[in-house]
Amino acid sequence: MSRLAMLGGTPAVPAGSTDPAATDWPVVTEAEEAAVLRVLRSGRLTATAAGEPEIVALEREWAEYAGVAHCVAVGSGTAALQVALAAAGVRPGDRVVVPALTMNATAHAVRQCGAEPVFADIDPDTYTLDPTRVPEALTARTTALLPVHLHGLPADLDALRSAAPGLAVVEDAAQAHGASYRGRAAGALGLAGCFSLHPSKNLPTCGEGGLITTDSDEVHRAALALRNFGERPPVRTRSYIAHGPGGNARLGPVQAAFTRCQLERLPEQTKERDRVVGAFLGRLAELPGLRVPVVPADRTHAWHILRLRLVPAKLGLPGVAPAAVRRVLHRALRAEGVPLSQYQVAPLPAHPAFRPAGLSVDEIAERFPVAGATVDGTLCLQRRQLNPAAGPVLQAYARGFEKVWEHLPVIRDMVRAQPSDDWRRALAGEAR
Template identity: 70%
Template sequence: MSALALLGGPRAVPAGVDGGPWPVVTAEDEQAVLNVLRGGRLTSTAAGETEVPALERAWADQVGTAHCVAVSSGTAALQIALGALGIGPGDEVVVPALTMNATAHAVRQCGGVPVFSDIEPDTFTMDPARARDALGPRTAAVLPVHLHGLPAGMGALLEVASRRGLPVVEDAAQAHGAAWRGTATGALGALGCFSLHPSKNLPTCGEGGLVTTDSASLYRAAVALRNFGERPPARTRSYLAHRPGLNARIGPVQAAFTRSQLARLPAYAKAREHAVVAFLDRLDRLPGLRVPYVPADRTHAWHIVRLRIVPEELDLAGVPPAAVRRALHRVLRAEGVPVSQYQVAPLPAHPAFRGETSLEQVAATHPVSCATVDGTLCLQRRHLGPNAAAALAAYADGFEKVWEHLGLVRRMARAQPARDWRHDVAGD
């Protein structure tokens, strides 16, 4: 048994092993971008521009919806989807308490109020029972997030919303290609929203987003909102605003790059599934570690891998989970395993959204989200490429090596200061 790298031993993950670059940029991607540059149509409003509508048609076909609107970012996609539904000042939108802050920002940018629902402890997605409890007289929509690439429990969530006649908007920013009961994310609610950030499973060369819907009226509203409230021109652009709108257009360069990447999305997803499952099979044998749970009715896109720590199984009963996480984080990183905390606090604790709510109230009303922040570690981006299997195998070596030295981990965890996510918020 070799010594831990933290104590001078060799790293479990050799230097240079990192899963490869992401996104993978091929000659075909470069040629797609070069064709746009040489063609001279560098904005989506240029006469004769075809790349943006081609991406929209391709993604609508991929998801299985009638329409798609390509926009400037995933956050813009959310804001436009909510705007198309007429969400405005004072309207409440139920969102999960654990997700990227863009979900709540989009609600605020429409003038709405994000109302936070706790998550399920096994899927990390919105808990339908808590979402039902969050409904009020001013609720105008429900906005579940397919966090990390796993679809939320859409059957129960759609039922909760339908009983009140509420639309469901999917935040599928991390879930390209995932499915619930055979239906792709983005085709499950009234509208679906995707990000094309370079860190995502379907990337662009900059920023971009996609909105999907089967509704012709919502499609028309989204198209207008994307471009200053103007209607699509029959011939020449009129610059006549028919409703308040944004400049949230995507560029042809970004659209061409993403459409080229889309051709490889299924192959990359298949390779990722194989590599991640093999990695998790090894980690699942380690006591005190819970690998992601994937219900039988859905598939996972594996944008992020989140691992839950169970202190009691590590002979650390009574030690705060955050202390165990910090000890494991330090030891694993020293071995070359690129784990991260990801979110440092649930959304209702962020100063931007907390208002007069105390951190103690947040802890009391969103216990699962708080426990997830404190007691989990994440693997991001390093596993996305099609050749990441070797890196994931090395990362599994790192976990197994650390688990051979749990005595030191226990001593480190017990020596950690008693602090949790509230310390990170208060110290911001």
């Protein structure tokens, strides 16, 4: 048995042993270079340039891909959320239900509308908004649900609608390009869907960008005005007359042209990513105490992030704090060359920017136990699996996991020497 790398042994995945081209993301080809050059040579460098074709084409192509009537391209995924919420009728003073575990942009977008994010805990299997916890977050001022398709797995939209009938549903699908729920694409499941085109996403651009999808003519018209200073779309030339609220949330033609090339390859890449990730997770599923992502039968997963849950009891550590197990395995696996991260370090309602007035961190921990347990007891692999050529690299990472699991007696001793604390420790460090 080889020695653990953290104790002086040779890493299972030594530096330089894998091909960086297999994990580079986004994959940039001559097609993207030619598309960007086409825009530069055209001289149409803004969304409002007369006759600009790239943004309109991207909107049409993404609407077709998602199976919706309309798409509005905007400057970022956060802008997509803010514009979509406003277009869906969210107004100052309203409340919007948000999952307790997600990137902070989800709640920021609600605040940008002048509304209040109200949090509900997540499902322990899917990590998405738990329909059974939504009713306790509802008040007379609640106007919308903002479920997040976290990591690329769609939330249970039918159950969420049943839990909050009559509310507008705006999907945060920033990580879910290509995923589906009961035969329909992410982004086609609510009143509006919101995607990010950040270079780290499954459908990237060369900078920042976002997409809004909807079947509603009214939401479409409102979103077009909101992204461009409240102006109506020009018939021939721009009027510069503001008919309502708005700002500048436009996407640039260079970014649109780049993403159109990426979109051509998205179906093939999604299929291949599903294959290589499945092979990787198949090996990890054999390791005791390591739970791989759950994908309900009615959904497909885009595999933007791979979150792995640690089960202390099955690791021979009953009663041990999950955070202690995570810290040791995090160090051990990274020493073996497996690039894992914690990703989120605290539930979103515990962030100082969003913590409800009068609630202590301890009370947040009591209200959102699943989100807290997920932060404490999981590790994430990000981006390395996005490139469809990453299969051999993922297999090398699987060897790293298997090596660490061969040394579980040593790992257990290290875990028992750890302090028994949780995510609140990290938040206290941020406060200092």
